[in-house]
Amino acid sequence: MQTLTPDQPGYREEIAGFQTGVPSTPALVVAATGADDVAEAVRHAAAHGLPVSVQATGHGLRAPAEGVLISTRRMADVSIDPGRALARVGAGATWGTVLAAAAEHGLAPLSGSAPGVGVTGYTLGGGFGLLGRRFGRAADHVRSADVVLPDGTAGRGPLEAGIVTALEFDLFPVRTIYGGGLYFGPAQLADVLRSWRDWTADLPDTLGTSLALIPYPDLPMVPDPLRGKHIAHVRVAFTGSGAEGDRLVAPLRALGPLRDTLTTMPFAESGTIAAEPPHPHAYLGDNRVLPALPDDVLTTVLDQAGPDAPVPTVLIIDLLGGAYRDTNVPDFTPDSRYTVRALSVIDPDPDTVKAAHAKLFAPLTPSATGRLRSFVYGQPLD
Numbered sequence: 220m221q222t223l224t225p226d227q228p229g230y231r232e233e234i235a236g237f238q239t240g241v242p243s244t245p246a247l248v249v250a251a252t253g254a255d256d257v258a259e260a261v262r263h264a265a266a267h268g269l270p271v272s273v274q275a276t277g278h279g280l281r282a283p284a285e286g287v288l289i290s291t292r293r294m295a296d297v298s299i300d301p302g303r304a305l306a307r308v309g310a311g312a313t314w315g316t317v318l319a320a321a322a323e324h325g326l327a328p329l330s331g332s333a334p335g336v337g338v339t340g341y342t343l344g345g346g347f348g349l350l351g352r353r354f355g356r357a358a359d360h361v362r363s364a365d366v367v368l369p370d371g372t373a374g375r376g377p378l379e380a381g382i383v384t385a386l387e388f389d390l391f392p393v394r395t396i397y398g399g400g401l402y403f404g405p406a407q408l409a410d411v412l413r414s415w416r417d418w419t420a421d422l423p424d425t426l427g428t429s430l431a432l433i434p435y436p437d438l439p440m441v442p443d444p445l446r447g448k449h450i451a452h453v454r455v456a457f458t459g460s461g462a463e464g465d466r467l468v469a470p471l472r473a474l475g476p477l478r479d480t481l482t483t484m485p486f487a488e489s490g491t492i493a494a495e496p497p498h499p500h501a502y503l504g505d506n507r508v509l510p511a512l513p514d515d516v517l518t519t520v521l522d523q524a525g526p527d528a529p530v531p532t533v534l535i536i537d538l539l540g541g542a543y544r545d546t547n548v549p550d551f552t553p554d555s556r557y558t559v560r561a562l563s564v565i566d567p568d569p570d571t572v573k574a575a576h577a578k579l580f581a582p583l584t585p586s587a588t589g590r591l592r593s594f595v596y597g598q599p600l601d
C-alpha cells in the first residue's frame with residue numbers, strides 16, 4: 220500500500236479523475252492494492268476521526284474528498300467463470316476491461332454507454348445499461364460483494380454495507396448486437412424528438428435506445444456531417460438479428476439521417492454507440508425519470524436544451540420499461556418509462572449551468588417519478 224499526503228509527489232496524479240470540476244484535497248490518499256489496504260485505511264480514519272471516501276475512475280464525483288481518500292484504481296483484476304457465466308472484479312475495474320474479458324467467452328456484462336466508467340460506482344447507482352431493458356439493472360445481478368465495514372472488518376455483505384473491495388455478478392450470452400446510431404441535422408430536431416417518442420411506444424424488450432441532442436463543436440476531430448451542428452443522435456442496441464433490426468428502425472431511417480452507423484457489431488465494441496468523449500473535463504448534470512413524453516415536455520426540452528439553450532447542453536432521453544418494470548427502488552415506479560438527462564460542461568461558471576438546468580427540469584418535476592443519483596454529476600444530490 221502506498222500513502223500520499225498533499226506535499227508528496229504523485230498525490231495530484233492519484234486523485235485526478237474523469238470529473239475535474241470537483242477538486243479534492245484529502246489529508247491522506249491511500250493507493251490501495253487489496254481489501255487489507257482498504258481495511259487498514261478505514262481503521263486509520265476511524266482512529267483519527269477522519270471521514271473516508273472512495274474513488275475509482277472519478278466519473279461520479281459529487282463532493283470534494285476530505286480526510287482519507289481510498290483510491291481503488293489498482294484493484295482492477297477481472298476474472299471470468301464461463302461455466303457459471305459470472306465475472307469477479309476488483310473494486311477499481313472499469314467496464315472496458317470486463318467487456319473484453321467476457322467477450323472471450325461469448326459473454327456480455329450489463330455495462331453502460333462508456334467503457335471508462337467504473338463497475339463499482341455504476342453498480343452502486345443501479346446500473347442502467349445497453350442491455351437493461353432485456354435483463355434489468357446491473358445492481359439486480361450482483362451475486363456477492365466483498366465489503367469493508369465502517370469498523371474496518373472485512374467480509375461479504377450487501378452492496379451498500381461499506382466500501383466494496385470486489386464484486387461478483389452475472390454475465391449474459393450476448394456476442395454481437397445490432398447497434399450504432401442515426402444522426403439527424405438541426406432542421407429535424409423537433410420532428411425526430413416526436414418520431415422517436417412515438418417509435419418507442421411499442422418496441423421489443425430486446426431493443427434499447429436513447430435519443431441525444433448534442434451541440435457538436437466546430438473542431439477537426441468531429442466528423443464532417445456533424446461538425447459545428449446541433450444534432451439529434453438516436454442510439455440503438457438490439458440483441459436480435461440485423462434483418463430484424465433494420466426492420467425495426469425503418470420508420471426512423473425514413474426521416475433521412477445525415478449519418479447512419481447501424482450495423483452488427485461485437486458487444487465488446489458497444490462503447491462506440493454513444494462514443495462519449497473519453498477525456499477528463501468539468502461537468503454538471505441532472506435528470507428526471509418520467510412516465511411519458513407529452514408534446515409540452517418535448518417543447519421544453521428543445522427550448523431549454525436545444526440550439527437556443529441558455530448554456531450548451533447534451534440532453535439524453537433513455538427508454539426504460541422492459542425488465543426495468545420490475546425495479547423496486549426509490550425514484551422508480553412501474554410507470555417510470557424515460558429518463559431525461561442534461562449534462563453541460565462547466566462554462567462559464569457552475570451557477571449559470573445550474574440555473575439553466577433548473578429551468579429545464581422545473582416544468583418536468585411535477586410529473587416525474589424521481590431522479591436517478593447515477594446521473595447527478597458534479598454536485599451533491601440535494
Ligand SMILES: Cc1cc2nc3c(=O)[nH]c(=O)nc-3n(C[C@H](O)[C@H](O)[C@H](O)COP(=O)(O)OP(=O)(O)OC[C@H]3O[C@@H](n4cnc5c(N)ncnc54)[C@H](O)[C@@H]3O)c2cc1C
Pocket residue numbers: 236273274275276277278279280281291310330331332333335336337338339340341342343344345346347348381382383384495593594
Ligand atoms: C461519461 C459517463 C457515462 C456514463 N454512463 C452511464 C450509463 O450508461 N449507465 C449508468 O447507470 N451510469 C452511467 N454513468 C454514471 C456512472 O455510473 C456514475 O457516475 C458512477 O458513480 C461512476 O462510478 P466510477 O467508479 O466510475 O466513479 P467514481 O467517481 O470513482 O466513484 C463514484 C462514487 O461511487 C462510490 N464508490 C466508488 N467505488 C466505491 C467502492 N469501492 N465502495 C463504495 N463506494 C464506491 C463513491 O461514492 C464514489 O464517489 C456515466 C457517467 C459518465 C460520466
